[in-house]
Amino acid sequence: MNKLTYTVVLLLTLLFAACKQKAPQTANQANKAYYTCSMHPQVHEEHDGNCPICGMKLIKVELTDAASANTITLNATQLQLAGIQTDTVREENTGNEKMLTGTVTTNENTVAEFSARLAGRVQQLFIRSVGQKVAVGQPVYSLYSEDLQEAQKEYLLAKQQQKVLHNPDVDYNQLISGAENKLKLWGLSASQIKNLAATNKVSATTTILSTVAGTVSDIGVHEGDYVTDGMTVLKTQGLNSLWVEAQLYASEAGNYKEKDLVNVSIADLGGPAIKGKVDFINPELSGSSKVALIRISIPNPQGLIRPGMLANIAISGAGQRALAVPVSAILTDGEGSKVWVKNTNGSFSPRVIKAGAGNQNYVSIISGLNSGEIVVINGAYLLNSEAIFKNGSNNSMTGMKM
Known part of the structure; x- marks a missing residue:
């Protein structure tokens, strides 16, 4: 073997050995992972465990690609x-913002009132406390009413006459329909009327079902009270949408308009700002203070925001977008x-x-x-x-x- 051949063989041998030594290192680097704490990111461990500062479980951060040195992947x-x-x-x-302090109030557009449709005595009240949620079709109170009992008898009598009598001069369907409409007018639901026809039994006490849904804000009767037609039994309000009311100086009111978007932060809840919209700016100034009321509507799908809470409002005028x-x-x-x-x-x-x-x-x-x-x-x-x-x-x- 001449000197040139010996030199080439030696170089190939050294290169192959170097590749064998570097390959495992590259593989290890590609699969290297760190364990750190979400509360204390300065913690850097090479094995799983708990944070030595706060004791929380460490999270694993894999650095999978050496070529993408700045890329972080988390599961x-x-x-x-x-x-x-x-x-x-x-x-x-991104224009200049003005910070206002406001108060969360009920959205009056969601307020509903449930009233008595027939005179009688409240035997039992099923909705007893303010703040209780009520749904359409839920029992509200049981009513003792002889007038309602007589109306039930009229309905059953019309149904019975249709089966037994066959007088061609009498429109039994019209009699039944008229008696049924009276029961509906006095507060009976379709299912209650159907059950009355099936059981063929009348009662002086009838359960009255709710025709409104929401959170109860006021109860106007108690057990044993006599109610009359049109008397308010309870009031409800919807909390899925609320208002935030604040005040603007008269000189500032002209800088804003309805449908302007604002950011609302609830002091008692923290968390990110809520997107709201200006619903109303009162054109009249209130009293001697000479300020204008501004009303903002905000969503409340989870029901965490309650009327009476304080809110911070970041409102921008015709700023730069x-x-x-x-x-x-x-x-x-x-x-x-x-x-x-x-x-x-x-x-x-x-x-x-x-x-x-x-x-x-x-x-x-x-x-x-x-x-x-x-x-x-x-x-x-x-x-x-x-x-x-x-x-x-x-x-x-x-x-x-x-």
């Missing part, structure tokens, strides 16, 4: 434990501003942005994001901490898209 459990929340990039009002993200989405340090973007495969990547003007809720985006992209608005600091643990603080923004 559903990890997302929940880390409290990751997202929002969509869209146009929002721009592509924007919530303030909580932006992380700013000495290297600039960035957000964490949710990728189509469910992973998260940092993105350098250029932010513009904003208000207490939204910041406009000059560059770096497009409408419809999804950004992290809660938990971004945790993702950022994982990226720093992975890449080091000096190059945490390396390779990020502009």
Whole structure:
């Protein structure tokens, strides 16, 4: 073997040995995972367990792709434990906002009243307390009424005559229909009338069913009371939609109009702001204070908001609308501003942005994001901490898209 051949063989041998040594290292790096605490992201462990600071169970963060050094992937459990929340990039009002303090009140459009349709005595009251929920068809009270008893007899008599008598000059269907309509007018439901026909038994005491639904706000009768036709038995209100009422100075009222969108925060509940809409601005000023009432409607699908709670209202006038993200989405340090973007495969990547003007809720985006992209608005600091643990603080923004 000459000297040249020996040199080539030696180089190939060394190269093969180097590849054999580096391959396991690359595999280990690709499968490397860290365990951290959602409350204390500075905790960085290489094995499962509990947080040494607060004792919470550590969550696993897998760094699966060495080529995507800034990409973080979390499973559903990890997302929940880390409290990751997202929002969509869209146009929002980023102009100057005015903060108002208001009070949650009942939406008067949802108020309903259940009244007696027939005179009699309340034998038993099934709805006894304010705040109780009532549904259509639910028993409200039992009524003793001899007039209603006689009406039941008339109905059954008309049904009996139709079966026994066959007088061609008598319209039995009309007699039955008239007696049935009287029972309905006096508060009996179709199922109660059908049951009356099936049992063929009358009673001086009849259960009256609700024709309204909602939360009881007032009860006007007690057991043993006599009611008359039209007397209010109870009132209900719907809590799925509420009003927030606040006051504006006369000089400010002209800056706002109906259907303007606002952000409402409930002091007693915390959590994110609720989207509301201006329903009404009173054109008349109240009393000597010379202020105008502004009324805002807000949704309350879970029923957590209650009339009487205090609310903080962020209202913008005819401000500038721009592509924007919530303030909580932006992380700013000495290297600039960035957000964490949710990728189509469910992973998260940092993105350098250029932010513009904003208000207490939204910041406009000059560059770096497009409408419809999804950004992290809660938990971004945790993702950022994982990226720093992975890449080091000096190059945490390396390779990020502009």
